[in-house]
Amino acid sequence: MKNYQSKSNVHSHTTFVDGRDSAEEMVQAALALGFHTLGFSEHAHADYDDCSMAPDQAPLYRAEVLRLREKYRRRIDILLGLEHDWFSPADVDGLDYYIESVHYLPAGEGYFSVDWTRPKLEAARDAFYGGDIYALCRDYFNTVCASIEGTRAQILGHIELVMKFNEKRDLFDDADARYLGPALECATLAAKSGRLVEINTGAVARGHRTQPCPGEAMLRRVREAGGRIIITSDCHNSDFLDCHFSEAAELARACGFKTAWEYRGVEQVEYRL
Numbered sequence: 001m002k003n004y005q006s007k008s009n010v011h012s013h014t015t016f017v018d019g020r021d022s023a024e025e026m027v028q029a030a031l032a033l034g035f036h037t038l039g040f041s042e043h044a045h046a047d048y049d050d051c052s053m054a055p056d057q058a059p060l061y062r063a064e065v066l067r068l069r070e071k072y073r074r075r076i077d078i079l080l081g082l083e084h085d086w087f088s089p090a091d092v093d094g095l096d097y098y099i100e101s102v103h104y105l106p107a108g109e110g111y112f113s114v115d116w117t118r119p120k121l122e123a124a125r126d127a128f129y130g131g132d133i134y135a136l137c138r139d140y141f142n143t144v145c146a147s148i149e150g151t152r153a154q155i156l157g158h159i160e161l162v163m164k165f166n167e168k169r170d171l172f173d174d175a176d177a178r179y180l181g182p183a184l185e186c187a188t189l190a191a192k193s194g195r196l197v198e199i200n201t202g203a204v205a206r207g208h209r210t211q212p213c214p215g216e217a218m219l220r221r222v223r224e225a226g227g228r229i230i231i232t233s234d235c236h237n238s239d240f241l242d243c244h245f246s247e248a249a250e251l252a253r254a255c256g257f258k259t260a261w262e263y264r265g266v267e268q269v270e271y272r273l
Ligand SMILES: [Zn+2]
Pocket: 083, 101, 103, 157, 158
């Protein structure tokens, strides 16, 4: 195996929800980059999530992805996936793969989002955790652990999403044992699940972070516990289909990974980093 940068992305969003570009525009961009595989992972419907697909859009989304798969069959493999939020009741049958993600935590009468805006995260901390951000983080990781144990997904999405607005370490200290303990437990469980653990560069493309998610501490633990990784761009804009892939690979190497995995068509294939 020689060093190789993945020519595959299976975490992609489109105008069916909150992406900038249509599914076909994403295919065109993937072809221009020489990709062999592009997977669509639109947000599965959930009542509490304004960024999820409306129920009447789901069949149209499936039909459009299958149309594109046929149209471009000789040039690129197109996969039908979903990004499923852990509390979403949406159907995940009949897909090539899906991604299990935790974006919301139950609280009060409903749910709050950990990645919508920083003021909203701070408001949830104050309203539901008495101002204790570490209690919120512990709840987040416990929920991710429950999702890992309960899911049938092939891929675990951005398992450190709660760091999204904390790159400057001014919301909490991610080296504090109150954070790191639950985070590393979660990383161990993710690794031992055998599912692909995503290194997600989406927040870099959107300007929230300079580093992919999860960060170094969790990734090192995933590696120590024998986990498998996949680099994805969580792409909401066709300009960023392979955004930060080389930096993500560098981070993985720095954490001791020798190989990563990508989808080639529906197969998961290992490659040397
Ligand atoms: Zn997500």
